[in-house]
Amino acid sequence: MPSERALGVAVVGTGKMGADHVRRLRHRISGARVRAVVDIEAERAKTLADAIEGCAAYTEPAAAMAARDVDAVLIASPGPAHEAALLEALDRDLPVLCEKPLTPDAASALRVLDAEQKLGHRRVQVGFMRRYDAEYMKLKRLLGKGELGRTLMLHHRHRNPAMPEWFTEEMLINDSVVHEMDVTRWLLDQEITAVTVHKPASTSNAPAGMSDPQFVLFETESGALVDVEIFGHCGFGYQVQAEAVCERGIVRMDDEHGPRLTTADGRWGGRVTPDYLERFEDAYDREVQAWVDATRRGETTGPSVWDGYAAAAVCEAGVLSQREGRRVEVDLIERPAFYQ
Ligand SMILES: NC(=O)c1ccc[n+]([C@@H]2O[C@H](COP(=O)([O-])OP(=O)(O)OC[C@H]3O[C@@H](n4cnc5c(N)ncnc54)[C@H](O)[C@@H]3O)[C@@H](O)[C@H]2O)c1
């Protein structure tokens, strides 16, 4: 439905990420209006809606999706709640931007994959925002040019200062490393075939029952090896780095943000971003603008339900490896022609 008027968006889940997307839709990107906010915490949704002209608060995603001025849905509830909201939106043929992970496990991701195929056209963009980050885009372009030859290894580092108290050890894999699963598939243009999770000595900052950091190894279809350091409680800030080792060179992603200072006491250096909202702000903006623009043209672009399902299948292997301490092969269905 190519449209001249602003896209009416319902935002489902108004916690840290949902509230930030509401701010983004209102103040940082063009072509959209927040018409509904949904949260099981009624007061949170109402407080947010009261501050936005023409926006209503709901506690049920289905009620918001039925509203006359809602054309599209941005899902930012916790991962386990995504499936129900996605199926509801697909049932109504509404365009969706769904925060990562698509769903936390492969079986639920497959149900979404089936529902979109039954609908007969793509409607869902998955919120793998690193694909919209300037540094990752440069890395992708360089690897794609072919000058460096095949990529033999990728090294990823993913450090968070601390995790919320509800964050579990499994979530280190299916909520955090899911980003590296997606960028690895995207950068190398191939699937991940096996995962092994190793647990080094744990920081005393980790909560009881969580071994942190963890070292995750992916094997890929071409035989590349990919390692990920996931550190949930590094204490000092938010850091995401990547380096590709290729046949004819090495590309290291620049993760510096902000000025680098040299000071009178002989120190030299920059600043580490405190969290993902600051580190990836431009990427989130580009991602949401791309979704609004494509939706207004009547198209669906960006990471697909297939990408969300493939990452969920790798997560499932990763969680099993984390639990059992062994290498686990990824169990992936054949890619349907619909998603070629
Ligand atoms: N792309 C990124 O970098 C990034 C960063 C952070 C979070 N996320 C993703 O965003 C999503 C939300 O994470 P968050 O950190 O904002 O969590 P949060 O806990 O801060 O917020 C979640 C909100 O959803 C509400 N909620 C729970 N169940 C709901 C339901 N069934 N319907 C409607 N609302 C519901 C909660 O009351 C809460 O207000 C998750 O999928 C997470 O993985 C992505």
Ligand SMILES: O[C@H]1[C@H](O)[C@@H](O)[C@H](O)[C@@H](O)[C@H]1O
């Ligand atoms: O939900 C968040 C978010 O996806 C961040 O981008 C990631 O760095 C965190 O590790 C994760 O917990």
